[in-house]
Amino acid sequence: MKIIAAEVFVTSPTRNFVTLRITTEDGVTGIGDATLNGRELAVAAYLKEHVAQLLIGKDPHRIEDTWQFLYRSSYWRRGPVTMAAIAAVDMALWDIKGKVAGLPVYQLLGGASRNGLRAYGHASGADIPSLFDSVREHLELGYKSIRIQTAIPGIKAVYGVAAQAQASGERYDYEPAGRGAFPQEEDWDTRAYLRHLPTVFEAVRNEFGPEIPLLHDGHHRMTPIQAAKLGKALEPYDLFWLEDCTPAENQEGLRLVRQHTTTPLAIGEIFNTVYDFQTLIKEQLIDYVRAASTHFGGISPLKKVMDFAAQYQIKSGFHGPTDISPVGFAAQLHVGLAIHNYGIQEYMQHSDKTNTVFEQSMTFTDGYLHPGDKPGLGVEFNEEAANSFPYQQAYLPYNRLVDGTVHDW
Numbered sequence: 001m002k003i004i005a006a007e008v009f010v011t012s013p014t015r016n017f018v019t020l021r022i023t024t025e026d027g028v029t030g031i032g033d034a035t036l037n038g039r040e041l042a043v044a045a046y047l048k049e050h051v052a053q054l055l056i057g058k059d060p061h062r063i064e065d066t067w068q069f070l071y072r073s074s075y076w077r078r079g080p081v082t083m084a085a086i087a088a089v090d091m092a093l094w095d096i097k098g099k100v101a102g103l104p105v106y107q108l109l110g111g112a113s114r115n116g117l118r119a120y121g122h123a124s125g126a127d128i129p130s131l132f133d134s135v136r137e138h139l140e141l142g143y144k145s146i147r148i149q150t151a152i153p154g155i156k157a158v159y160g161v162a163a164q165a166q167a168s169g170e171r172y173d174y175e176p177a178g179r180g181a182f183p184q185e186e187d188w189d190t191r192a193y194l195r196h197l198p199t200v201f202e203a204v205r206n207e208f209g210p211e212i213p214l215l216h217d218g219h220h221r222m223t224p225i226q227a228a229k230l231g232k233a234l235e236p237y238d239l240f241w242l243e244d245c246t247p248a249e250n251q252e253g254l255r256l257v258r259q260h261t262t263t264p265l266a267i268g269e270i271f272n273t274v275y276d277f278q279t280l281i282k283e284q285l286i287d288y289v290r291a292a293s294t295h296f297g298g299i300s301p302l303k304k305v306m307d308f309a310a311q312y313q314i315k316s317g318f319h320g321p322t323d324i325s326p327v328g329f330a331a332q333l334h335v336g337l338a339i340h341n342y343g344i345q346e347y348m349q350h351s352d353k354t355n356t357v358f359e360q361s362m363t364f365t366d367g368y369l370h371p372g373d374k375p376g377l378g379v380e381f382n383e384e385a386a387n388s389f390p391y392q393q394a395y396l397p398y399n400r401l402v403d404g405t406v407h408d409w
């Protein structure tokens with residue numbers, strides 16, 4: 001069997017997505033996600049200009065060989081653009097292999113290790129009452145684990161806080177990328193955040209009790225000593241994890257955080273390769289791997305990093321915001337179902353328009369996700385619907401401190 005076409009689609013049903021479709025001479029198609037929020041066209045060009053023609057004539061079954069060829073033959077390695085492009089090829093080839101075999105991808109990865117995948121949802125609020133409404137809404141939707149993000153007094157816009165109150169009946173609407181030709185500026189004050197956050201978790205525990213697993217995302221904003229202080233301050237509230245507490249580039253910084261707190265740590269949504277996790281896993285500086293199939297080179301390396309992590313009792317917590325398309329999301333559900341060291345899956349739910357472009361067979365029942373049993377990834381790409389939503393320029397915001405210094409967003 002040979003590959004005869006590799007096409008790239010950029011579509012924007014409420015947000016931008018980049019999708020690769022590979023077709024074989026027998027007419028089997030496979031799809032992959034190459035979405036990089038705010039930099040979509042760079043990956044689309046990488047795929048169109050540098051990768052597509054290299055795939056023509058190749059045997060789609062040779063997934064590992066194709067991955068290694070794309071990674072090593074470019075000489076220039078890693079980085080989110082390259083790795084998102086390779087990820088799309090990898091996913092599309094697993095999709096094809098599954099369709100040819102008549103099996104869902106998780107069966108090709110070793111079969112199911114569990115019945116369903118525990119998910120966490122995002123609750124947020126501009127104040128405590130609206131946060132409580134949001135938590136209740138998520139509990140009603142079936143979520144059994146909940147991420148808590150709130151506004152901070154004195155700060156205008158904070159990462160992770162939905163614009164609409166959940167009590168309004170609107171679906172959770174948080175999308176950080178703003179459409180337009182320039183990124184929005186936001187403000188930040190770490191000391192105000194460190195003072196406020198423990199009071200929020202205290203209120204949530206008092207209202208909802210000790211049982212429910214609670215998570216929080218620091219979004220790379222603290223120094224190691226600030227993160228250590230926060231981890232310690234949150235210990236009485238028994239977090240499932242504290243995510244991205246420090247800038248991801250400083251892996252050694254997590255040693256200091258670890259020395260001071262037993263709050264579990266998760267990191268890795270902006271990592272691209274297993275090498276980014278080498279120190280963190282070997283030294284057991286984290287508890288959860290936050291990689292996403294789409295930004296990590298696809299299904300093949302995600303499975304490898306989790307097998308490495310398993311030796312150290314480190315579990316998965318794959319990145320799953322809506323900028324991972326339904327294709328990338330399905331890819332990591334298949335990995336999550338197959339691996340032994342599954343932890344939890346972030347699940348934000350895509351918009352109805354997105355679901356017209358990507359028809360998903362995955363299910364979310366009583367707090368648990370399942371990729372479904374259709375052959376391949378289980379996602380159908382509707383080209384006509386995709387073409388009706390043209391690309392719109394969008395940027396993630398950035399932060400400045402009160403004195404004007406640019407800060408991690």
Ligand SMILES: O=C(O)C(=O)C[C@H](O)[C@H](O)CO
Binds near residue numbers: 037217269319320323
């Ligand atoms: O879901 C999370 O934990 C995130 O941090 C989401 C990111 O802000 C988002 O993927 C940026 O595009």
